[in-house]
Amino acid sequence: MRHIAIIGSGPAGYYTAEAAQKALGGTAKVDVFDSLPVPYGLIRTGVAPDHQSIKGVSRRYEKVALSENVRFVGNVKVGRDVTVAELQELYDAVVFATGAPRDRPLDIPGAELGNVFGSAAFVGWYNGHPEFAALNPDLSGKTAVIIGMGNVALDCARILAKSREEFAGSDIVGHALETLAGAQIERIILLGRRGPHQIMMTPKELSELGHLARAAPHVAPGDLPGEAEDALLEPGLRKAVTALRQFAATPEHIRAEKPLAIEFAFFSQPHSLEGDGQVQEIIIERTRLEEGRAHGTGEIEHLPADLVISCIGYRTVPISGVPFDEREGRFTNSEGRISPGLYCVGWARRGPSGTIGTNRPDGYGVVELIEADANAGVLGSEAKQGRVGFDALAKARGLDVVTFRDWKKIEEAEERAARDGSPREKFVDIEAMVRAGR
Ligand SMILES: Cc1cc2nc3c(=O)[nH]c(=O)nc-3n(C[C@H](O)[C@H](O)[C@H](O)COP(=O)(O)OP(=O)(O)OC[C@H]3O[C@@H](n4cnc5c(N)ncnc54)[C@H](O)[C@@H]3O)c2cc1C
Secondary structure, eight states: OEEEEEEOOSHHHHHHHHHHHHHHGGGEEEEEEESSSSOOTHHHHTSOTTOHHHHTTHHHHHHHHTSTTEEEEESOOBTTTBOHHHHHHHOSEEEEOOOOOEEOOOOSTTTTSBTEEEHHHHHHHHTTOTTTTTOOOOOOSSEEEEEOOBHHHHHHHHHHHOOGGGGTTOOOOHHHHHHHHTOOOOEEEEEOSSOGGGOBOOHHHHHHGGGOSSEEEEOOGGGSOOGGGGGGSOHHHHHHHHHHHHHHHSOHHHHTTSSEEEEEEOSEEEEEEEEESEEEEEEEEEEEEETTEEEEEEEEEEEEOSEEEEOSOEEOOOOTTSOEETTTTEEOOBTTEEETTEEEOTHHHHOSOSOGGGHHHHHHHHHHHHHHHHHTTTTOSSOOOTHHHHHHHHHHHTOOOBOHHHHHHHHHHHHHTOOTTOSOOOOOSHHHHHHHHO
């Protein structure tokens, strides 16, 4: 029997469990740990609450979670409740699927001012991640600045721009819905160092901005390169740039019908933030593109900024004893192998890029590596105790483990508490989750 511990129950974790189950069947027992009492990682706490169809992928993970020999071990944080060394004693292979939950720091003067957040915190707030549920952003100002030109920036802009009615059918948490409904924001500025051809936005998500009830996207026609240059772009980006061209072509009097403007500020890099305790202004430096890279021109501009959200990427949290690549912000690995017996998948392996599906081959690849290492005899020859040993350790340590059955009770309680038309009202603190699971 092969004993595998997967740390993290997001997409990468469950694709790995699925792969192990398919490749090894009844000869492997897989424990999927998570520090939260609830599974699915960013499917629950990252993917936008108004994109429910995307969250539907969790049904596939549930099938894996319910299959024989796979179990969920929730409310156990590896590195705090149990060490990696202890897990390695118990399991033949330990796979990190811990994602990249920390914001890459916004390294400019003033970043520590109030009402300046990273997207992990802001997204966690509206999605009910227990760590960020109490964030309480101040949305009483007129101008929000979002730094970054990727899909996470789009999510943040769209969530800030939507009316209460537009959240119908979403599972945005109640506290965020109420705060957003009272927001006074009239202007959302999306700031990007480079130009329209360098955005990291996908066309579908970008086009959504053109269909909002009370907000209209603004793109300055002068920022767009000549249309002929679009032909050189890969098809997805070309479509996204076409959406930008449509925004730029919308006549001013049509845009003005909407009270909220979402402005694309290209060729602008953040220089510093200013304010008196709380942010009031962002100072930007205009840039110029040279061979696809942004260079500061020295031309400085001041923009109002009552709220700043930086969407500039994420980092994996290091775990004691596991080699970490500081520059890349993820575990040091070769194709998912950290060392024989220790592996990583998903964002913990590659960094924060790609879609949910991009994590699937990681899971399948790492199971092949585990098999290759087992067959090469480098995983050690002694029989490991696996979950029996972990259960004994958890008992001795008084860990309050949440099982998949407990999670289903939490899920039912969340569904019962849902607002009209909403799939669920999430619990936003760990104790309430654990209580609901009992
Ligand atoms: C805001 C946002 C929106 C997104 N929207 C989309 C979208 O619409 N479509 C799309 O295709 N992709 C989207 N993505 C990308 C997608 O969410 C990721 O590709 C995917 O979640 C990465 O999977 P993962 O398993 O590596 O990490 P995660 O999903 O982050 O899962 C990591 C898990 O590990 C757990 N964990 C961390 N540390 C520990 C520890 N020490 N002990 C135990 N457990 C631990 C965490 O609690 C978490 O459950 C979005 C990402 C973000 C940030």
